[in-house]
Amino acid sequence: MYRYIFLIGTLNAICNGLENGLARTPPMGWLSWERFRCNTDCANDPDNCISERLFQIMADLLVTEGYASVGYEYVNIDDCWLERHRGTDGKLLADHKRFPSGIKALSDYIHSRGLKFGIYEDYGNFTCAGYPGIIGYEEIDALQFAEWDVDYVKLDGCYALPYDMDRGYTQFGRFLNSTGKAMVYSCSWPVYQIYAGIQPNFSAIQTHCNLWRNFDDIQDSWASVENIIDYYGNNQDLIAPNAGPGHWNDPDMLIIGNFGLSYEQAKTQFAIWSILAAPLLMSVDLRTIRPEFKEILLNRKIISVDQDPLGIQGRRIYKHKGIEIWSKPISPVYQNFYSYALAFINRRTDGTPSDISVTLRELGLINNYGYRVEDLYENINYGILFPKTKIKVKVNPSGVVMLKGETQNINKF
Numbered sequence: 024m025y026r027y028i029f030l031i032g033t034l035n036a037i038c039n040g041l042e043n044g045l046a047r048t049p050p051m052g053w054l055s056w057e058r059f060r061c062n063t064d065c066a067n068d069p070d071n072c073i074s075e076r077l078f079q080i081m082a083d084l085l086v087t088e089g090y091a092s093v094g095y096e097y098v099n100i101d102d103c104w105l106e107r108h109r110g111t112d113g114k115l116l117a118d119h120k121r122f123p124s125g126i127k128a129l130s131d132y133i134h135s136r137g138l139k140f141g142i143y144e145d146y147g148n149f150t151c152a153g154y155p156g157i158i159g160y161e162e163i164d165a166l167q168f169a170e171w172d173v174d175y176v177k178l179d180g181c182y183a184l185p186y187d188m189d190r191g192y193t194q195f196g197r198f199l200n201s202t203g204k205a206m207v208y209s210c211s212w213p214v215y216q217i218y219a220g221i222q223p224n225f226s227a228i229q230t231h232c233n234l235w236r237n238f239d240d241i242q243d244s245w246a247s248v249e250n251i252i253d254y255y256g257n258n259q260d261l262i263a264p265n266a267g268p269g270h271w272n273d274p275d276m277l278i279i280g281n282f283g284l285s286y287e288q289a290k291t292q293f294a295i296w297s298i299l300a301a302p303l304l305m306s307v308d309l310r311t312i313r314p315e316f317k318e319i320l321l322n323r324k325i326i327s328v329d330q331d332p333l334g335i336q337g338r339r340i341y342k343h344k345g346i347e348i349w350s351k352p353i354s355p356v357y358q359n360f361y362s363y364a365l366a367f368i369n370r371r372t373d374g375t376p377s378d379i380s381v382t383l384r385e386l387g388l389i390n391n392y393g394y395r396v397e398d399l400y401e402n403i404n405y406g407i408l409f410p411k412t413k414i415k416v417k418v419n420p421s422g423v424v425m426l427k428g429e430t431q432n433i434n435k436f
């Protein structure tokens with residue numbers, strides 16, 4: 024009898040939903056797109072073109088530079104890895120000049136470094152950069168990814184009909200599942216539907232995808248990061264409840280260490296992405312990143328806010344005259360009192376730091392046994408503070424102060 028129920032449960036999971044057991048916390052790793060785009064010119068720019076060498080080098084650096092040891096594990100190819108046409112057998116072909124050893128060899132290389140391997144495709148006729156898409160070849164491609172030992176598939180939505188996506192993304196997810204190889208499934212399903220004026224079915228999306236894009240592609244600028252922050256704040260009632268272990272909103276890549284963000288802005292992106300429980304996918308040249316940006320990306324305290332096992336997406340709880348406060352409930356939880364990560368951000372451009380002064384109670388921290396409060400960038404420990412305590416922070420223009428308040432246990436007293 025029990026075995027029978029178990030079997031039905033398993034079949035149900037295989038047939039109806041994703042529940043592949045993956046991405047219990049937001050995926051972390053490296054993705055080529057924002058920094059390396061569709062550079063296919065290996066003849067003139069061999070060090071920066073989309074080629075097996077680029078991914079091998081980044082995999083090596085993830086390990087040797089300490090990124091892997093703080094949790095960055097996926098090495099993900101984005102667009103422009105394919106030949107323009109499929110093989111005569113209908114199978115996808117990697118560009119033979121830029122990936123001469125083939126995708127399986129690259130996957131093996133990345134696995135041999137103790138890392139995981141991700142790939143990009145598109146639900147439509149073509150990828151966004153015009154390479155073959157999966158439509159009409161869904162099952163063949165899912166099997167191919169499994170044969171290549173792929174751990175993560177990003178499925179884009181260019182050259183596809185947004186109305187078809189409810190069916191198409193679901194179907195491809197099932198094909199991935201039925202290969203028997205567990206693969207994180209990253210969808211662009213809602214963003215293309217939102218652009219087409221369709222209200223996405225988020226309960227289906229969170230059942231079938233491990234993560235999904237809601238909004239614009241990130242570009243290498245503070246303006247782009249601000250747009251994304253605003254989108255997630257303005258639409259949080261719709262978006263935030265959809266996140267949880269196994270299924271995450273994806274505000275797009277981290278651009279920290281590239282050309283467009285100052286040091287303060289880079290700290291702000293990292294803080295807000297961790298409040299949002301966002302996937303932490305760096306898109307940066309790990310060969311040349313400056314140490315101060317690397318230090319941001321390696322900040323274990325902030326990473327553990329992002330990776331908190333409760334998986335609750337945080338929210339903007341205050342916004343007035345360029346000052347915002349963002350809050351994320353995190354563990355530990357005692358007697359129904361959560362701990363919190365708090366990001367105070369200053370969107371003002373008047374050139375001098377702004378003071379923010381607020382009681383813990385006003386921030387929603389109401390446990391009368393108090394909170395152990397620390398600064399996550401500055402390593403300042405404020406000790407135990409109480410709901411009536413007023414905290415004061417000074418926030419640099421386009422910068423952030425990030426605090427954690429760990430709820431105190433009633434039993435300790």
Ligand code: GLA
Nearest residue numbers: 056101102150151152179240
């Ligand atoms: C879309 C996606 C990007 C990237 C490009 C590749 O724009 O949103 O993240 O994958 O396609 O062409």
